[in-house]
Amino acid sequence: MLGALMIHYDRTLSHFPSSPLNDWCHARLDDVYMPPYMLLMEKDKGSFKKTETQITKYQNVLNQQTFIQGEAGSGKSSFLAKLVMDWCGIAKTTQTREPVMIQETNYAESDTRAKKSTFFDDLTSLKNFKFVFYITLRDSVKVFEILQMIREQLIDEIYSSQEDREKAYRLVNEIMKHERCLVLLDGLDEWKSPDDRHHLPTLVAIHTQCDLVITTRPWKLAEAKIPDSKVETLLHLEGVNEPFDVSLRILRCREDCTNSEDVKKKHSAFVSYVYRNNLCDLLASPMLLTLIVQTWAEGTELKGxxxxxxxxxxxxxxxxxxxxxxxxxxxxxxxxxxxxxxxxxxxxxxxxxxxxxxxxxxxxxxxxxxxxxxxxxxxxxxxxxxxxxxxxxxxxxxxxxxxxxxxxxxxxxxxxxxxxxxxxxxxxxxxxxxxxxxxxxxxxxxxxxxxxxxxxxxxxxxxxxxxxxxxxxxxxxxxxxxxxxxxxxxxxxxxxxxxxxxxxxxxICLALSHFDIDDENIKDLYNIWASNPSVVRSFKMEITEKYTRFDDENTESPKPDKHNSTTESSKIATRIEFDLSSCDELTRLYIINNASWGILIKGNLYIDFYFPQPDVFILVSDALVNNCITY
Structure with a gap:
């Protein structure tokens, strides 16, 4: 069974399309894969908060029950596929008692070689698992027992006769009772529970030797009503760790890149194109990164x-x-x-x-x-x-x-x-x-x-x-x-x-009731604010001295507040104004302004501290008072 399972994974996970535009163009996972930028989330007062701790080893992923969250196209599925293929390599070596050999692409010249990553190279951490079962949850909607998913997605795919399948069902059950196994559940956000009692796919009580790794979009983890006790570890996958290294690998897989000098020139031109068109933010997604590289290589430029x-x-x-x-x-x-x-x-x-x-x-x-x-x-x-x-x-x-x-x-x-x-x-x-x-x-x-x-x-x-x-x-x-x-x-x-x-x-009049303004988002939120004062329920502003002023070079000024006709456009470059006078729904207010430039909070805002609204509070710094806050 172990040998048949590894053959199945080699057929289904070792290659994937190297271009979203061409299903027939496949590359080996090892040739183009680069490890993701993954951060640890820590528990904080009933929720999870992102930390600066970067995850670079499998041993930090493989706990009793680990969740990996990330947005669409961030590389969750490819990370699991790489984990499976790494396990296959170590499991085969263990069976044959041969030394571990990690395949590496041979490049023509070292100066154009994609950097060899040391991330997730602790393959011996995978050696502890006798079996790894990879499940795509979108293909097991309304099934909540993990053993049943393994039967339908793996056993039924590996064995053809009903007799062989029945034997394999019994064998898998015994394996999961007595051997340490790793179950990978890909796409919790694409899974629907068959009833209101099961918020997660479940292992039966006797399968205590199994560890789980579950991928999902962030919204699903918040919605799924999963108690903290069920989340041993939560990791956030930001996307590709080194996008330009991945783009170099993708270019090397193209047939029109015939030699290393060709690749070097093309990659340099691609990097310039990305910066010129402000496409850097999109490169974090492996799917979009591949699309941008391939379309550019085909002569089509994107504008972001x-x-x-x-x-x-x-x-x-x-x-x-x-x-x-x-x-x-x-x-x-x-x-x-x-x-x-x-x-x-x-x-x-x-x-x-x-x-x-x-x-x-x-x-x-x-x-x-x-x-x-x-x-x-x-x-x-x-x-x-x-x-x-x-x-x-x-x-x-x-x-x-x-x-x-x-x-x-x-x-x-x-x-x-x-x-x-x-x-x-x-x-x-x-x-x-x-x-x-x-x-x-x-x-x-x-x-x-x-x-x-x-x-x-x-x-x-x-x-x-x-x-x-x-x-x-x-x-x-x-x-x-x-x-x-x-x-x-x-x-x-x-x-x-x-x-x-x-x-x-x-x-553009997008609705938003909860404003959380900081150094990075103040320009865009100031423009969004214009159509929202009447529905604003909470207003938080925390500005530090480090923020670049609106009138600095290469920085566009925000548009005047449409709800304040007296704002002079000539003053916008050095001062912005939030008028709270029409914020009838406001119940929470929190302001810290340590910037030396002008931010004006104004309006006839009446707050009765004795009125039963415990969420209403104000924290005002000296700098804000000096910049004229009025109520």
């Missing part, structure tokens, strides 16, 4: 917004099935203006978008990501199934069954489904009032699963995004917060604001 990137990805997929070209002569969506292969396939594009939306916001959440023929028929995709599979927009997985063969379907990546759903909302704004409120009522905290949709919508249709942000902001305000002022919703609004600006959208 997500909608453009996903439009390019989709038109590249469409090109596989239909290479007919045509341009949009007039389109309200800036990201589609330069595309060539979407317009000839616009009917497919519209149907895929409609299905993506209705599946994502369906009543049965278990069908939102992985669905069957019934859903394809219901959303009029069955007749387009072959086209969708040829393009790679949909992927199909055969279900193991002794009675009949069947397939389950999913979009190539959840973020692609979210972009398509956002496009459908942009074209059909009425669904914001007709469909989404019901979805928010049916599923607790489901607004957190809409974060990426809102960001895409900000780049496509800012009016619709403004309206959707109101619903989501209201839902956020109705949820208990574990942090003093916000639980991540502000970061969503900031990302949406930046996406709208990148797509040259006018009329």
């Amino acid at each position: 917004n997500k909608c453009q990137i996903y439009s390019l990805l989709l038109e590249s997929l469409f090109k596989k099935a239909n290479s007919e070209e045509d341009h949009f002569h007039k389109t309200p969506y800036p990201c589609l203006k330069e595309t060539r292969y979407i317009k000839p396939n616009i009917e497919h594009f519209n149907r895929f978008s409609e299905a993506a939306f209705h599946l994502l916001f369906s009543e049965k959440k278990e069908n939102s990501l992985v669905f069957g023929i019934e859903q394809l028929t219901q959303y009029k995709l069955y007749e387009r199934k072959d086209f969708a599979l040829r393009t790679g927009i949909l992927s199909a997985t055969r279900k193991a069954s002794t009675l009949r063969s069947s397939s389950s379907f999913s979009f190539v990546h959840k973020s692609v489904q979210e972009f398509l759903a956002a496009y459908y909302i942009a074209c059909n704004c009425h669904v914001i009032d007709e469909v989404i409120p019901g979805y928010l009522k049916r599923h607790d905290n489901s607004y957190r699963d809409m974060y990426e949709v809102l960001i895409f919508l900000c780049g496509l249709n800012i009016s619709a995004a403004n309206e959707l942000s109101i619903l989501m902001n209201n839902a956020d305000c109705d949820c208990p917060h574990y942090l003093d002022f916000h639980d991540g919703f502000q970061e969503l609004i900031l990302d949406g604001y930046k996406e709208a600006v990148a797509n040259e959208q006018d009329g």
